Amino acid sequence: MGMFERLFSGHHGKRSHHDSGYRNDDHHRGYRDDRVPQQPPAxxxxxxxxxxxxxxVPGARYCHQCGGGMVAAQCAKCSATLAPGARFCGxxxxxxS
Known part of the structure; x- marks a missing residue:
């Protein structure tokens, strides 16, 4: 089959490269996609x-993002440690307060 016949014949009755026995998600296995951002190291x-x-960082006295103290806030009523961003005691x- 010539190049033009392959280009213009479509896939009527013929197998495409997707029908060659490989699953659709397997034909790119082993190739690294540089467009996907890599996760930063933990x-x-x-x-x-x-x-x-x-x-x-350990030893910081104040947060570099919000400037808040690095000592955990405590509930005024029961002294429980409040979760970050909490508006009420859990x-x-x-x-x-």
């Missing part, structure tokens, strides 16, 4: 900010 020893949850329901 940050080890990072401390989340108690106010906004941003990872900070233990007793008291609004954050």
């Amino acid at each position: 940050q080890v020893n990072q401390i989340p900010c108690p106010s906004c949850g941003t990872a900070n 233990g007793c329901g008291q609004p954050k």
